[in-house]
Amino acid sequence: MQLGELRLQCLAGLQAAPDLRSVAIFDEMIRRHPELGAGIRRTLERRIRSWRAIRGEEREVIFRQVHEPGHMGLSDFTDSRHRGLRISIEISVRPIAS
Secondary structure, X not given: OOHHHHHHHHHXXXXXXXXXXXXXXXXXXXXXXXXXXXXXXXXHHHHHHHHHHHHOOOOOOOOOOOOOOOOOOOOOOOOOHHHOOOOOOOOOOOOOOO
């Protein structure tokens, strides 16, 4: 079995079922060609990962936003006097019972 034929079989499997795990593809290759050794498993996994990154389905990209307290000092300097809004604060002091 030549390397080119194995590559074509592997690509055919990936194109037919893109969600197929690389271990399943490896198991199928070993079943069809028992002369292959287990040493090609890691190489096959790397090549499949590279193929999926370049030619696989597009994946949704998410940029997580983490807002840590105290990291950025953001303030609101909105002037609301012209809108007729007024903010008042009442402070009440109660004596502590002893």
